[in-house]
Amino acid sequence: MLDANLQAQLKAYLERLQHPIELIASLDERPESGEMRELLEEITALSDKISLRLDGQDTRRPSFQITRAGEDMGVRFAAIPMGHEFTSLVLALLQAGGHPPKIEAELIEQIRALKPETELVFETWMSLTCHNCPDVVQALNLMAVLNPRIRHVAIDGSLFQKEVEERQIMAVPLVFLNGEKFASGRMEVGEILAKIDTGAAARDAAKLSEKAPFDVLIVGGGPAGAAAAIYAARKGIRTGLVAERFGGQTLDTLGIENYISVPHTEGPKFAAALEQHVREYDVDVMNLQRVESVEPAQEKGGLATVRLSNGAELKSRTVILATGARWRNVNVPGEEQYKTKGVAYCPHCDGPLFKGKKVAVIGGGNSGVEAAIDLAGVVEHVTLIEFADQLKADAVLVNKLKSLPNVAIHTNAQTTEITGDGQKVNGLTFKDRVSGAEHHLELAGVFVQIGLVPNTEFLKGSAVELSRYGEIIIDAKCHTSAEGIFAAGDVTTVPYKQIVIAAGEGSKAALSAFDHLIRTSAPA
Incomplete structure (x- = not known):
């Protein structure tokens, strides 16, 4: 063995x-x-x-x-x-x-x-x-x-x-x-x-609320948040990082092969390295904490307030929002009902449970096509459903997919329902967007791979301006519309949601926050 x-x-x-x-x-x-x-x-x-x-x-x-x-x-x-x-x-x-x-x-x-x-x-x-x-x-x-x-x-x-x-x-x-x-x-x-x-949340809240104000408080523990924390701490300023889960979306990524100088690693290993690097500096890491709201300082040079779901309040002179994004739902009947009962989002994790069965993948981008290729080696048959008139994945991936004997591809196909027997998934219905004809597939599982949604629900109605897609609007130096509030990574309007870009944006946001601090604390 x-x-x-x-x-x-x-x-x-x-x-x-x-x-x-x-x-x-x-x-x-x-x-x-x-x-x-x-x-x-x-x-x-x-x-x-x-x-x-x-x-x-x-x-x-x-x-x-x-x-x-x-x-x-x-x-x-x-x-x-x-x-x-x-x-x-x-x-x-x-x-x-x-x-x-x-x-x-x-x-x-x-x-x-x-x-x-x-x-x-x-x-x-x-x-x-x-x-x-x-x-x-x-x-x-x-x-x-x-x-x-x-x-x-x-x-x-x-x-x-x-x-x-x-x-x-x-x-x-x-x-x-x-x-x-x-x-x-x-x-x-x-x-x-x-x-x-049951008493843990109240004890945590009391301890967190007693913390002294930070110079910079980062919200989010993915590549952008980790980079921001390291750059801020190296400036010698009081730095805190609050995250729902350190590592962010990289924890759900299997292979990483495009982070410069690292030919290949796996998401969980990469996330662990991020955290280890951050903890080498004087950063107050507050993991497993969900942020409920962010309130900018009421006056120039004042303190912003970050409220947590357990009732704690943290204060900081500047805040960097780096909450990342999550997998997008297809939002059709049956998806919510059958999550973990045949509706899945991780082919690497859940694929073996469908060995010898028929499944579908929704999404024709790189992640969707890669998922279909991966699953084809495990399951009996894979049907890939793509809304657009052609697959958006890289040509080499598309060619590989088309060479597999147990894969069917439907473009111009709109998923309308994921069906089940009340206990688990038993099929998927889609409409041909050209002819209008409806088709039903008998399946054991559906894997959703259709992109990302920014994690900004906690900012709705706040002073931080969002785009029509829910992303935080930033300028070239990561400033948001709110004084003293910065943002970085996949949660922002920066194009191309990539780990290396998020890390660079996090570093930039920390430098901008430091520049803001020295300017607002300088004597008149």
Whole structure:
């Protein structure tokens, strides 16, 4: 299972184990059980602090538990955790063996302090190709290591297809708590804690409101926000960054191959590097916080107010808005009803759940055509629906798509409805924009890939002027229409929504904010 290079790396990591750990496998006669046993035996051979038992009693087989010797830790994999989940496996081994986790001490204490009346039993349904799943798996595994009242199992849906069908799991990551749906999509430890620790929001608000005013406060943690924070901090001014999730949309991007000097990386890795770089400077990072409104200073040289959804208020002499954009919805009947029930937005994450089935992709730009090519290697058949009279993707991608035998392309096609049986998607209806004829496709899934919407809802009715597309209007130096308020990146009117452009705009906005500060603080 593990090549020589991977074994050498893992052996080095396992030298950090402080306590003996046990791997307890529950196996059956399936070939996958043989693969799991092989993997566990290879791991056991790499450290004298790891032992393997094959007498597990879990009814979900194959699966294995990771626990400190003599204890009953609630960390389990109903999966052969390779691919994106190999890191989750390594971290679970290290943390169960006493290696300290790399999260804030406050979060560790909050996890340990949880005392639920009944055990919290989490199940995370994931796929090994999903780049959003590891964050959820790793967060819940850590919580299970730190608190004996928490248990977690990470389940590879491809190993348990019958259960996938019975529980109607159509998107990953999908988390159940004590048998009931808890949450879907990427989540970090803080987000999970906020949902189960009801007093956390009030405590956060009180702490945040006590912070002294900033010289520059950045709203958003994507490439634009991170660049702005670094440039501002390097000027020696008091810098804060508040973000709903650090990394922004890059967290949902699989491959990045056009960031200059970095030939190839993956979105989550890129986002982690952004955060690490920002934290090397004196930046007050306030992650997992949603901004509700921004009020410019009432007088020249005064303080702007940024209000958060938990009730906290932050003050700053200048503000840089870098809230980015999100995937655009197709806005037809059935889309909202069947989200995570056949309507999906990430082919890399959810594609394996539709293995051997028929799906559609809405959108003929680069992301849509790339999604169709990716899915064609997994599913039975892909139908691509494009509103315009031709595909807008790069010619090389279009040619590749057209060469695939299990792909159909419809241009001049307007999606009018996503249909379902009340539980999950069963089809899509589209209209031929030339003839007016309606067509219905029988499908198991629909992947929406039709562009971006700026995250500016919190600015509606504010002093910050927006374009008719909802983007923040800026000038060449990132000034908005409001005094002391700047903006950068995909949320603005700057053309071409690219990571490298957002980073440059964030740097420019920080320099403009600094220029504003020195001019407004200069004596008359």
